[in-house]
Amino acid sequence: MIEVCCAIIVNEAGRVLVTQRSATMSMPLKMEFPGGKIEPGESPEDCLIREIKEELDLTVEIISPGPASPYQYPEFSILLLPFLCRIVAGTILLKEHAAYAWMEPSDLLNCDWAEADIPIVHQYLNPSNNTSLLTNK
Template sequence: MIKNVAAAVVFHDGKVLICRRASGEKLEGFWEFPGGKLEAGESMFDCIERELFEELGVKARGREILAVSFYAYEHSEIRLTGILTELFSDEISLTVHDAFDWVYPVSLSEYKLAPADIPIAEAVVKYGID
């Protein structure tokens, strides 16, 4: 069964937010756009707002869908939806991540991104250029 997952694409001063999965977490050491699994009865926008509050301690608003990626990991298949998202706070508290960074889109390829996030990163680069 394919899991629906939302990923926040947050821009600030021309940079985009990425977070590194902490030790002991699935995909530990990989960088990703923060987010998580869709719960029953939830829209993608509701999901991204809930997940950012749970994972980063920030209030946010999902604005529009940027891109969708499909990926079959060893343990599951996911449909990752990259959502342009606005944060209402700069105070980030990490829970399932051990680091975060604000990165220029063209520099995303320098990071070890989770495989499902790579097509989202490519869309971010294109979006940042347009």
């Protein structure tokens, strides 16, 4: 199982950053929360901070972790580790993705998500779910 971290980055207005995978990536043009694979010896938190800097040229602060979410694709399985974050420095510079958008939480379900991200979207949108640490409300 591949361990992957993802960032739910929320701005001061409560909008959430979503990124679109490039046409050359696996799952081309699907929307996702940015992040990436944990490297050997790396903590999930360090991975997330590194990946967001590499992919978006942003420095983020982790606010809280969310529950891990396993997902089985036909060819492989991942364990997606979400973290609620905020930007502390930088301006978005897309280095791998095709596009990004700041979205109202109410619009998140309208995206064409990479399948593993869908449970994370539902966790974020359901603050009454006691297992979710993702809500910042």
